[in-house]
Amino acid sequence: MSRARSAAYWLSPPLVCLALHWCDFRAWFRTDDFAWLGLTRWIYSWRALWYALFLPLAEGTIRPWSERAFFMAGYSLFGLDVLPYRAVIFATQFGSLILVAWIGRRLSGSAAAGWLATLFWMANSSTSMPLGWASAYNQVQCGLFLLAAFALLLRYIETGRRGYWMAQWVVFVLGFGSLETMIVYPAVAAAYALVCAPRYFRRTLSMAPVSVAYFLIHRAVAPPATAGDYAMHFAPASLLSTLFRYWTWSVGPVYLRPSYGAPAWLVAALVALLTIGLSAFAVNRWRAGQRAAAFCLAWFVFVIAPVLPLRDHVSEYYPYLPVIGLCWLGSWAVVNGWRRGPAFKFAACAAAAAYLFMVAPQMRAASRWSYRVTVRARNLVEGLAGAHQLHPRQQLVLDGVDSELFWHAIRDHASHLLGIEHLYITPESVAHIEVHEDIGDIGEFLVSGGVLAESLADGRALVYDVRNPRLRNITTLYASQPHSGDLPLRIDPSDPLISNLLSPDWYPIEIDHRWMPARAFVTMSGPPRRGLALYLNGSVTSQQLAEGPVTLKVAVEGAALGTARIGANGFEFHFSLPDSLVGKPQVVVDLGVNRIFHAPGDYRDLGLSFGLIAIR
Amino acid sequence: MQPFISNSPQRLAAALVLGAALLSPGCKRDQKVQVQPTIEEEDTPRLASAVRMNDPKLAPQLVNGFYPIESNSWRWTAKQFSVLLRPPTAAAQRGAVLSLEFSVPDPVIEKLHAVTLKASVEGTALPPETYTKPGPYTFKRDIPAGAITGESVRIDFALDKAMPPAGAERRELGVVAASVSLSTK
Numbered sequence: 001m002s003r004a005r006s007a008a009y010w011l012s013p014p015l016v017c018l019a020l021h022w023c024d025f026r027a028w029f030r031t032d033d034f035a036w037l038g039l040t041r042w043i044y045s046w047r048a049l050w051y052a053l054f055l056p057l058a059e060g061t062i063r064p065w066s067e068r069a070f071f072m073a074g075y076s077l078f079g080l081d082v083l084p085y086r087a088v089i090f091a092t093q094f095g096s097l098i099l100v101a102w103i104g105r106r107l108s109g110s111a112a113a114g115w116l117a118t119l120f121w122m123a124n125s126s127t128s129m130p131l132g133w134a135s136a137y138n139q140v141q142c143g144l145f146l147l148a149a150f151a152l153l154l155r156y157i158e159t160g161r162r163g164y165w166m167a168q169w170v171v172f173v174l175g176f177g178s179l180e181t182m183i184v185y186p187a188v189a190a191a192y193a194l195v196c197a198p199r200y201f202r203r204t205l206s207m208a209p210v211s212v213a214y215f216l217i218h219r220a221v222a223p224p225a226t227a228g229d230y231a232m233h234f235a236p237a238s239l240l241s242t243l244f245r246y247w248t249w250s251v252g253p254v255y256l257r258p259s260y261g262a263p264a265w266l267v268a269a270l271v272a273l274l275t276i277g278l279s280a281f282a283v284n285r286w287r288a289g290q291r292a293a294a295f296c297l298a299w300f301v302f303v304i305a306p307v308l309p310l311r312d313h314v315s316e317y318y319p320y321l322p323v324i325g326l327c328w329l330g331s332w333a334v335v336n337g338w339r340r341g342p343a344f345k346f347a348a349c350a351a352a353a354a355y356l357f358m359v360a361p362q363m364r365a366a367s368r369w370s371y372r373v374t375v376r377a378r379n380l381v382e383g384l385a386g387a388h389q390l391h392p393r394q395q396l397v398l399d400g401v402d403s404e405l406f407w408h409a410i411r412d413h414a415s416h417l418l419g420i421e422h423l424y425i426t427p428e429s430v431a432h433i434e435v436h437e438d439i440g441d442i443g444e445f446l447v448s449g450g451v452l453a454e455s456l457a458d459g460r461a462l463v464y465d466v467r468n469p470r471l472r473n474i475t476t477l478y479a480s481q482p483h484s485g486d487l488p489l490r491i492d493p494s495d496p497l498i499s500n501l502l503s504p505d506w507y508p509i510e511i512d513h514r515w516m517p518a519r520a521f522v523t524m525s526g527p528p529r530r531g532l533a534l535y536l537n538g539s540v541t542s543q544q545l546a547e548g549p550v551t552l553k554v555a556v557e558g559a560a561l562g563t564a565r566i567g568a569n570g571f572e573f574h575f576s577l578p579d580s581l582v583g584k585p586q587v588v589v590d591l592g593v594n595r596i597f598h599a600p601g602d603y604r605d606l607g608l609s610f611g612l613i614a615i616r
Numbered sequence: 617m618q619p620f621i622s623n624s625p626q627r628l629a630a631a632l633v634l635g636a637a638l639l640s641p642g643c644k645r646d647q648k649v650q651v652q653p654t655i656e657e658e659d660t661p662r663l664a665s666a667v668r669m670n671d672p673k674l675a676p677q678l679v680n681g682f683y684p685i686e687s688n689s690w691r692w693t694a695k696q697f698s699v700l701l702r703p704p705t706a707a708a709q710r711g712a713v714l715s716l717e718f719s720v721p722d723p724v725i726e727k728l729h730a731v732t733l734k735a736s737v738e739g740t741a742l743p744p745e746t747y748t749k750p751g752p753y754t755f756k757r758d759i760p761a762g763a764i765t766g767e768s769v770r771i772d773f774a775l776d777k778a779m780p781p782a783g784a785e786r787r788e789l790g791v792v793a794a795s796v797s798l799s800t801k
Contacts, residue, residue, distance in 0.1 A: 080649040382652035385651040389651055470654065478676070480766075
């Protein structure tokens, strides 16, 4: 290969990637990104940094390099300037593309197949999210670790140089800080050795204990969920069904969505034909002694394996790494067909075209969607920064919020990054937001009509219309319209807008909670229907519990609801509400404790600290 | 003698690390987010007397029952829809004229045969009108002086029938509105 051809060979995959994923490259932040970026707020000591890096978060995951360090370092250095984050994501991807080409070339013995594998991978519809959503960078980074470790193993097998073997170990162990998927690497390495380099098989098994140890430690510090979407299901039928689903999303488009108005049966038929073609080619190569084809299938099965038990949490980007194995196999099949007679040549081209026809438009559509959503998030966040700069002492209430904006730009507290501790949405917005109780509580942001009217009247709040790219102050207009005067069903004592609903005994707000003395009152809406309960949560200090449990006494509208003993630092109670309160526009909740305490240097009579008081 | 910039990967790595270390403080910024200016109340008239459906800036005056802008010019309404308008000068003394420009689309007449539009201004009912043919119409009514008092006036429209959600269309559809206004008598 001449120098120019060599340069074109290695540089073109990154350029093709950039062209295909241009929208992803320009995307801003959304959803979980804001929560990760917000981690930086809690770093006030080395211990806090350690916790932020290694404490299990978000479904018990521990990904210090790809999530914690990536976002915290990025935010410390660049704030919300997205370009450096994108540069890191795409640079990592470019590294992976070069490795995919390099490994593909070795597996198939064809440089063209190696190059084509990168094209097949970049066009796959599972690739948009990892490249377009910063929170999915863990996939991209883990890809580099997996591919680099495997490339080092190949070099070790080729050269016998011990340095490559050691380097592979280092990359393998570091990869655990990126994504749990790294746990399968010993199986990947063993599968390759078994079919292509049996002499090294036993040696590759030496890495398995590390994966087992990681599994046991991870399980001990972050036990897996036993209920909900993240619960694991190991029934063989469930595993096979999920494997089949991800196979079809890899060979075809995610969710098997048709493009260009093609009928659904055509997508199913093409997926079936490509499956037959890939399987036939793998068998054919096996018979010809080229067993690396079987390894390509093994790569898919092993790399997808960690997510197969997540039956109820299928995600369109989970095939992103497993599909690399099928891209190697597919590109090898295409090049092999091209080198045979006209019929094979035609079949190879038709198969490649069918695959690209199915996946590329879906990948582009996902990229465009992601870009559009992040532009909306950016307009909102930067507009909020403008509003907060103009009105730093007033609370901001957003009108015209829809589902997309709420779930992608508000729910994860992007406003905290701007120093806005409380952000609100109008009651009218709530009707336009889909409820996803498993993801978050809209009520956390909702301001009731009664509280909002009062806050607007005394100038404590401003209403901004967020329907257009530029936020518009519509406070006077909004205040002039008739609105419901409902009181809230949910009282967050640290919410500055509900201060008037708390009796004067309450102490000032302390970030996310408020202390009451021995007795205090809260006014809120009565339950809208039967069967609801009064929910209370809060905390006490260890010092307070030193003399024994604290007793909390609760009454509503003068009628006792019950008492509760608080013996641990955090408490959470439900008190059933009597039917006589149903439909009452307002009720007064009476809270009292049997004992107060004084914190060192604090002369206040402290009773209890509350985080939330709600009827639900 | 070897040139300073050699092929030594160690030197290259050292240069990159040094460069990154020197550059990073320069990248630090006090301002973590770009600030986008907002449109404040003093920048725009508080309330308009006439609302064209294709003007997104006036969307907050469409209190309820209006769907998003279509074809950059109109909006479907629901069975009931309301709008908030600024009364024209001296409307409290002389009254005003309410105009709703809208169309009754073919499918509405095909399905419902006729629709009757009613309106009320701050609770004062205005004479209704029935439409039996598809096409563009202007619903024009005099508003008596006593009906308008404050700095804003809420107008509630109601159709006797609307197309219920069907198939992929999950909205209740009434008529197609183009503009609504209050003018002096």
